[in-house]
Amino acid sequence: MPPSVVRFFVLACAITWPCQLPFLLQQWGAPIPVDVATAPLVLGAIGPSVAAAVCAWKEGGRGGLSGLLSPRRAPAGWAWAPLALCMPAMLHLAGLALLALAGGSMPATLLYAPVTPEQRGIAFLAPLGEELGFRGYALRRLLPARGPVLASLLVGAGWTLWHLPTMCLPGVPWWSWVLGPLFITSLSVLMTALHIRSGGSLLVAIAAHLGIHLDNVSRAHLSGDGAAPLLVTTIVAVAAAAVAARRMRAWEPAAAVAAAAGAA
Template sequence: MSPSVARFFALACAITWSCQLPFLLQQWGAPIPADVAMAPLALGAVGPSVAAAVCAFREGGRRGLAGLLSPRRAPAGWGYAPLALCMPAALHLAGLALLALAGGSVPATLLYAPVTPEQRGIALLAPIGEELGFRGHALRRLLPARGPIAASLIVGAGWTAWHLPMMCLPGVPWWSWALGPLFITSLSVLMTALHIRSGGSLLVAMAAHLGIHLDNVSRAHLSGDGATPLLVTTIVAVAVAALAARRMRAWGPAAAGAHAAGAA
């Protein structure tokens, strides 16, 4: 991993974890006022994008920052945005369909849409707050040197680590720790494929991330549906990601990096 990407992951996690720590401690019973615990959460949600901006400025000054924020990214690839938006729900529904064909009991809730103001707010904030960092900064730097598969796995590991404070909240079931990293890493592989095919479009990456929050199977336990929705979705996601990785294997590091930067 390049020093630039390592710095980005370290800074993104430092920003977000420090912002989420008061809320995490408060949820575990620490005497922290609710407004004090909640206030830093919005900054924590945009930690990856803030970290990407800091790293880009450190590398190239104003020019590096302008390159990160430039809207030049692959307008010709924006046609992949509807596919990206629907991808998370499609993986979920495919898993439920396979469960039904196998004779299993399908949960009453088919899609886990955001219903509370907090869930709706994070659905809008997270794509902007995360994708400028994970796909716009880290993935673009990893692709030329590592190739699409290794780059996807590295970003998936960093993306998983970034979510650790939320996985430590009380009430998060043990199976989320087992399935969550697999699901996130599979999504990382699939989003890399979309990123390359769309010529590095950040709009496509943000659409995929928005789709994750429009049908967030990690909330299944809140509806009393247990592990089944996340389990079947993860199985389908791993299978589809394996197919995508097999296809991406033909793309060497230099070719993948050039394709992803095609809009530059």
Template sequence: MSSTRAWVRQHRLTTFFLLTYLVSWAPWPLAEAGLVPEAYFFFPGGPLVAAVVVIALADGAAGYRELLARLLRWRVGWQWYVVAIALPALLVLATGWAVSWLGGAAPDLSGVVWADVAIVLAVRLVDPTDGAMGEEPGWRGYALPHLQLGTSPLGAATVLGVLAAGWHLPLVVTGNLSAVGLPTTVLITFLYVWLFNRTGGSLLMPLLFHASQGAFTYGMLGFDDADLRRAALVYLGFVAVAVAATVAFDRATWRTAPPSAVPAVPGPAALARR
């Protein structure tokens, strides 16, 4: 066990990403073999499980306290709550308007039950088997701070975006996610990183963003299949514009992560966390 702990301490990120893929993808071959229900072929809570395991092996109680402190970091300014909750909805509404402008059907919000949207958002904040709580403590709460020890936020966002997109591959192969969802995941990761760093390493803000992103989607705008395919491309375009805006108008945020957005380990010891 001591040799395992030593290896994990020296290869925290490698261990985290391998475990994330393994835990989330493990049900896939079992579902293909008919050993588990097809609905459970992919486990969204892989990043959370991987973070919990790696922290146990490499950091212990201090690591859990740091992760919890990020989750409870709520004093960030009211405007960031607005960004975290409203920006995903604005991207969806802009997508609906653009699809209509390009010749598609007008978005129809009459079927949206806003109370249900609010309930879904709230549940996603606490359900570890869902994409928000199941992913954010791992991707942004653990992996991102460690990535930012050795590279700029821009570089960290690139690495994390590619690995998070690759993690979604089983969903594409099985038809549960369109292929456009992969580049969208890469790009929207930059928004998560920007929000995390601009709020001093608050995990709560990316968690709210992710919950909002899944509670209100362009799939709820009443589009047919053709318009939904068009909406996926348009949504990708709007995400790209939003990312470009943060890079163009907030360059300093992308150069260096604030001290509160990297692991709280001083001096050379911090390098061992990579």
């Protein structure tokens, strides 16, 4: 892995994890006031984008930072944004169809939309706070060096690791520790495929991430629906990612173009 990407992942976790620690401890019963515990969460949510900006500045100064923040992200590829936005719900609904065909009992909730102010806030903050880093910085540097499949897996591993504190919150079931990394990594592969086909559009990555929060199947246990929704959605996501990975092996030139478009 390129040293610049290693620095990015380390810095992203170094920013986010300490910001999430007071809230994590407070949720586990530590006598920390709610305001003190929640105040750093906004900074933690944008940790990857902050880390990307710092790393880009270190690499190229003002030019590197302006290149990272440039809005010129393959406008012709923006037509892929609606598909990206709907992709998480499509995976979920396909999983529910699979569950119905297998004779399983359907969950009470069809889609897990954000319902609380906190959930709505993170639904719109997370895509901006994460995608400039994970897809806008890390993926674009990994694509030329590692190819689309390995780059997707590496970003998926880093993306999973970055989420580690939220997986340690009380009430998170054991199956989330098994299915969560598989689901996140599968999404990483699918988002890389969309990234390449859109010519490196950051807007497409943001749309896909927003779609994840608009139907966040990882919250199924909070609705009392158990493991089935996340399980069947993960099965479909893994299958779709396997198909995408196979197709991406023939996309090496397009991956190089997508990476170059992001660096322009």
